[in-house]
Amino acid sequence: MGRTDVGARDEHGHRKPGHGRGHEDGHEHGHGHGPDHGHAGHTHGVSAGADRRWLSAALALITVFIVVETAVAVLAGSLALLSDAAHMLTDAFSIVLALVAMRLSARPARGGFTFGLKRAEILSAHANGLTLILAALWLGYEAVRRLIDPPEVTGWMVLSTALVGIAVNLLATWCLSRANRSSLNIEGAYQHILNDLFAFIGTAVAGLIVLTTGFARADALATLLVSGLMLKAGWGLLRDSGRIFLEAAPVGLDPDEVGAELAATDAVTEVHDLHIWTITSGEPALSAHVLVEPGGDCHRVRRALDRMLAERHGLTHTTLQIDHADRSAEDDGRAPAGSAAGHCETPHGPVHLG
Incomplete structure (x- = not known):
């Protein structure tokens, strides 16, 4: 079991952007909230x-x-x-x-x-x-x-x-x-x-x-x-x-396009288990499993993805699980390099390759 670094938290108890759970194998699971995200009140100025x-x-x-x-x-x-x-x-x-x-x-x-x-x-x-x-x-x-x-x-x-x-x-x-x-x-x-x-x-x-x-x-x-x-x-x-x-993606936000943009980010090899839904009015959320090329900087990739999601799509309530692609799986014949099957027993949703 890897150790957990709690990191800094905001007033809601959420982990601040730039702070993730760092595991001993170098993999990272980040939960970021941008500065415009609010859990209480309204973002348009009406209390x-x-x-x-x-x-x-x-x-x-x-x-x-x-x-x-x-x-x-x-x-x-x-x-x-x-x-x-x-x-x-x-x-x-x-x-x-x-x-x-x-x-x-x-x-x-x-x-x-x-x-x-x-x-x-x-x-x-x-x-x-x-x-x-x-x-x-x-x-x-x-x-x-x-x-x-x-x-x-x-x-x-x-x-x-x-x-x-x-x-x-x-x-x-x-x-x-x-x-x-x-x-x-x-x-x-x-x-x-x-x-x-x-x-x-x-x-x-x-x-x-x-x-x-x-x-x-x-x-x-x-x-x-x-x-x-x-x-x-x-x-x-x-x-x-x-x-x-029914947990559908917000109107006007195409999960396939978002997945392709995530996968096109530098050092990302694959994105799967991508989910975009709405918690309540005006609070969209995203979670995804992201695979980074071996030796890639997981922390840097997560920060880049958080920033891209916030700036392009207004998605500031994001949960990204970042892992290194497993090259040894391909060598052993167990699964293609960096595939969802190599990391998830039951992967769901489309797979976006970088």
Whole structure:
């Protein structure tokens, strides 16, 4: 068993760049974090506390309006207004979920949760996407039913309430736009509010048509349009959160290209077991097994790879296992020189040769 050199650590307990675990055989396993990497808070300058304040302000606005709009929807007999109220209820639910998720994700890593509860934010975004889709399906069904048999709708009540709803949702949307929308959690709540704003605009148009022409089906048609927007937004949230749960590489980052760049680095002979995933919104991570030519400087290679990953791809949470290629394996006929099979019992993923 080789000795371990703990090395310097930062305030999070992570090993600082340039410090790896040095083994007696000269091999190295490095875990580097660049200066821009942050485990707590947000990297764009908006604090978590400010996010919570903006979300809480939007929640207060929406909760008050839900009560008023539900009462008016029942009196006016408007499905569009009732659908808006139901959508706003999911808005309030989405903001509550986002606030709870922010609290959970801020807890430090401990015990079996080695990344903490950062994925709670992604769970919240996934739930928000699901509620958008379920609400859209229900509203779409009701809209079709009312197209077939339209009820009487009080146009002026629909129009006036929708105009107030537009004002409320503009304020709520502005509040959430001030928060950290790079977080999929907050983006989920934002999409709820934004779609509700579109819903109120559609409802206002429908109310005006009903008021001026008496065409009652405009109410149901506006609901169908909003249902389509909700389906689109909900699917986007499910897709993005699903990619994170399935450990897919961040959108726009090709693991094959990254592997080829790592393998093309001076003194590197092979890269395998390369994994790129997202811990939570805005926190991509990479791990890989890198083989260096015999006699190569493992420490120098790791520092060069860390720097390249940070500068070219913004990957600052990296774990690189650096080993010398085993030439004796080829001489003994056990495996090709420097191959993954010579170092890993069960190598997985493509192999990139230098």
